[in-house]
Amino acid sequence: MEINFIGLASAAATFFAVWLGHVSVRKIEREVERLWIPALLALSGGIGLELASLLSSSLVLSMVFGILGVTLLWDALELYRQQKRIEQGHAPANPQNPRHANILARHPKATTLDWLDRDPRGVPFSADEIRAIKEGTK
Numbered sequence: 001m002e003i004n005f006i007g008l009a010s011a012a013a014t015f016f017a018v019w020l021g022h023v024s025v026r027k028i029e030r031e032v033e034r035l036w037i038p039a040l041l042a043l044s045g046g047i048g049l050e051l052a053s054l055l056s057s058s059l060v061l062s063m064v065f066g067i068l069g070v071t072l073l074w075d076a077l078e079l080y081r082q083q084k085r086i087e088q089g090h091a092p093a094n095p096q097n098p099r100h101a102n103i104l105a106r107h108p109k110a111t112t113l114d115w116l117d118r119d120p121r122g123v124p125f126s127a128d129e130i131r132a133i134k135e136g137t138k
Contacts, residue, residue, distance in 0.1 A: 017071035046072030
């Protein structure tokens with residue numbers, strides 16, 4: 001019996017790529033003033049990894065490069081989708097970022113409130129409690 005590492009490598013590559021992509025998209029979109037620069041880098045890196053996947057003689061490396069490449073290509077798109085989530089108030093804006101300051105000025109739903117940065121309590125919030133959280137009084 002021969003041990004096959006393809007399943008383990010693909011699971012690890014997928015987990016790592018999705019985790020890193022999620023964290024980096026949120027961080028990069030929050031801090032960077034011009035999104036096209038990191039989007040172009042992610043696009044270039046993704047295309048490069050896809051080419052490496054096609055040219056690799058190792059099945060495991062080809063699979064890992066392919067997964068990482070597709071994830072980078074998706075992250076290039078997600079940078080712009082994250083900006084839309086900020087405009088809709090689904091993600092917090094960074095008022096120190098000039099691009100986010102413009103979003104806060106132009107989009108009434110945009111907020112600096114991070115809905116995930118609070119202690120869970122196990123029961124729904126009332127409308128008055130939500131209003132108080134939004135106004136920063138709670």
